[in-house]
Amino acid sequence: MLKCFDFYSKLIMSTALLIKGLKKTYANQLEALKGIDLCVDHGDFYALLGSNGAGKTTVIGIICGLLNKTSGSIKVLGFNQSNHVNQVKKLIGLMPQEFNFNPFEPVEEILINQAGYYGIAKSKAKIQAELLLKEVDLWEKRFDMAKSLSGGMKRRLMLARALIHQPKILILDEPTAGVDVKIRHSIWRFLSKLNRQGMTIILTTHYLGEAELLCRNVAILNKGKVIKQTSMKALLSQVDKQVLILESLTQLPQTITSDRFKCERLDDHSLQVVLNTDISITSVLHNLDTQGVSVDYIHSAQNRLETLFLYLTNKEK
Amino acid sequence: MWISYKTIVIKEILRFSRIWVQTIFPPIITTSLYLLIFGGLMGKRIGDMQGVDYLHYIIPGVILMTVITNSYTNTVTSFFLAKFNHSIEELLVAPVSYWVILLGYVSGGVSRGFAVGLGVSIAMSIFIDFEINNILIVLIIFLFTSILFSLAGFINAIFAQSFDDISIVPTFVLMPMTYLGGIFYNVEILPQFWQNISKFNPIYYMVDSFRLGFLGVSTSEFWVSILVLLSIIIVLAIFAFYLLKKM
Numbered sequence: 338m339l340k341c342f343d344f345y346s347k348l349i350m351s352t353a354l355l356i357k358g359l360k361k362t363y364a365n366q367l368e369a370l371k372g373i374d375l376c377v378d379h380g381d382f383y384a385l386l387g388s389n390g391a392g393k394t395t396v397i398g399i400i401c402g403l404l405n406k407t408s409g410s411i412k413v414l415g416f417n418q419s420n421h422v423n424q425v426k427k428l429i430g431l432m433p434q435e436f437n438f439n440p441f442e443p444v445e446e447i448l449i450n451q452a453g454y455y456g457i458a459k460s461k462a463k464i465q466a467e468l469l470l471k472e473v474d475l476w477e478k479r480f481d482m483a484k485s486l487s488g489g490m491k492r493r494l495m496l497a498r499a500l501i502h503q504p505k506i507l508i509l510d511e512p513t514a515g516v517d518v519k520i521r522h523s524i525w526r527f528l529s530k531l532n533r534q535g536m537t538i539i540l541t542t543h544y545l546g547e548a549e550l551l552c553r554n555v556a557i558l559n560k561g562k563v564i565k566q567t568s569m570k571a572l573l574s575q576v577d578k579q580v581l582i583l584e585s586l587t588q589l590p591q592t593i594t595s596d597r598f599k600c601e602r603l604d605d606h607s608l609q610v611v612l613n614t615d616i617s618i619t620s621v622l623h624n625l626d627t628q629g630v631s632v633d634y635i636h637s638a639q640n641r642l643e644t645l646f647l648y649l650t651n652k653e654k
Numbered sequence: 655m656w657i658s659y660k661t662i663v664i665k666e667i668l669r670f671s672r673i674w675v676q677t678i679f680p681p682i683i684t685t686s687l688y689l690l691i692f693g694g695l696m697g698k699r700i701g702d703m704q705g706v707d708y709l710h711y712i713i714p715g716v717i718l719m720t721v722i723t724n725s726y727t728n729t730v731t732s733f734f735l736a737k738f739n740h741s742i743e744e745l746l747v748a749p750v751s752y753w754v755i756l757l758g759y760v761s762g763g764v765s766r767g768f769a770v771g772l773g774v775s776i777a778m779s780i781f782i783d784f785e786i787n788n789i790l791i792v793l794i795i796f797l798f799t800s801i802l803f804s805l806a807g808f809i810n811a812i813f814a815q816s817f818d819d820i821s822i823v824p825t826f827v828l829m830p831m832t833y834l835g836g837i838f839y840n841v842e843i844l845p846q847f848w849q850n851i852s853k854f855n856p857i858y859y860m861v862d863s864f865r866l867g868f869l870g871v872s873t874s875e876f877w878v879s880i881l882v883l884l885s886i887i888i889v890l891a892i893f894a895f896y897l898l899k900k901m
């Protein structure tokens with residue numbers, strides 16, 4: 338009996354988020370969620386993917402208490418959301434898709450006010466705000482009105498705000514939308530650091546490369562249903578083809594053929610190769626070498642996860 | 655809960671204080687003009703009202719008018735903007751109860767009503783000699799009035815879908831109610847029918863009791879005014895809470 342209790346308590350503690358049969362029908366009768374089940378482990382970096390209108394933001398809105406569910410249950414670190422609304426809210430930090438701060442408030446004040454809503458005293462909030470603003474490189478802008486920040490800075494401000502109450506679970510809805518490459522990479526580094534420190538992170542993004550790079554597990558939503566929920570590794574292993582662009586500094590021969598892979602000459606110096614995953618790149622390069630093609634650069638023509646995502650979501654249509 | 659409430663109130667006070675040129679200064683100018691034109695220039699020709707010279711007679715009503723307008727405007731603008739720029743979500747994702755949100759915004763409205771009311775009173779005291787008959791009555795009526803209209807502004811903000819919606823009620827409902835509530839005249843000078851209609855206007859009870867606090871003259875019983883105002887506040891608070899929860 339005790340062992341059984343121990344097993345279940347460990348299971349609850351190891352699960353950061355457990356969603357069962359979650360349904361949401363809006364007032365206009367739009368059925369946004371048709372009974373979804375999700376399980377996110379404690380300390381996981383989890384991708385929640387889906388096309389526009391798949392129901393990602395609705396799921397997030399319900400988890401964070403911004404929307405009411407029609408039916409189903411949500412447990413956050415063992416707390417049932419229906420009975421422990423405030424405990425659940427304290428455990429979650431949300432960085433939403435849209436900018437949702439008062440643009441006429443100074444940066445530091447936005448963070449301190451948010452901490453205040455969570456019941457954190459101003460003296461303590463100031464210390465935490467300084468730490469976070471330095472981390473997201475906004476300390477110099479702390480007295481500036483939020484409206485004067487650039488798009489990337491606004492995103493980082495929302496990230497800092499989501500972390501001000503030191504949540505256990507961080508939910509990011511399109512965190513790098515409209516952000517330049519440099520800032521995107523700095524955000525990725527910061528998120529990876531948080532995850533290594535033990536924070537559970539749930540990410541929704543349209544940049545599938547981002548999900549592939551950061552996340553260990555993934556769920557794909559389509560038209561209000563979970564159509565895939567597995568590890569990123571297992572999902573990517575389903576990709577049976579890859580497309581490569583090969584570039585040569587010397588001019589390519591007019592005709593290049595192979596019976597083991599598809600080959601298309603794009604211009605005098607570049608070549609597109611489509612090959613099954615059971616064919617090694619070394620054998621492709623060897624084959625091309627015999628035809629007088631010397632390859633100087635190789636890069637992937639498409640994101641693997643993107644290929645799979647399109648396949649899975651189109652299959653459901 | 656206390657920290658959350660304090661945070662909302664301070665945020666609200668800072669909001670209207672930062673733009674004092676738009677929020678606090680104009681009512682002081684407008685009210686001074688009202689008193690100069692209606693009280694100082696025209697008042698001499700009007701004579702006394704309820705045994706008080708006209709300039710002094712309109713002081714309580716004019717102060718209360720600024721309290722009504724500013725309490726209402728503060729909550730309706732602030733809450734509608736929070737809805738409009740989605741910053742209301744900062745509160746909704748946090749463990750803040752709906753009562754605390756409501757109380758915070760209403761306290762913000764009361765604070766602006768107090769700031770403007772005090773500013774107008776100080777500005778008037780520079781030009782006009784006046785004494786307050788009963789400060790306790792003045793403070794009670796000020797508090798009830800600003801709470802009532804902060805709640806009304808909050809309800810307007812929940813319903814509002816556009817900036818037009820937050821100006822329709824003050825223009826077409828609030829302003830006529832204020833002017834017909836006896837700010838510039840004694841309701842008893844109206845024909846009986848309109849006197850009876852005035853009794854359905856809550857502003858009549860506010861102005862009448864405020865005048866009692868300032869000048870010691872009134873046309874209705876103080877306890878009736880308190881009862882009317884308290885009842886309306888309770889109904890509005892429950893309705894605002896219900897709407898906020900449903901939002």
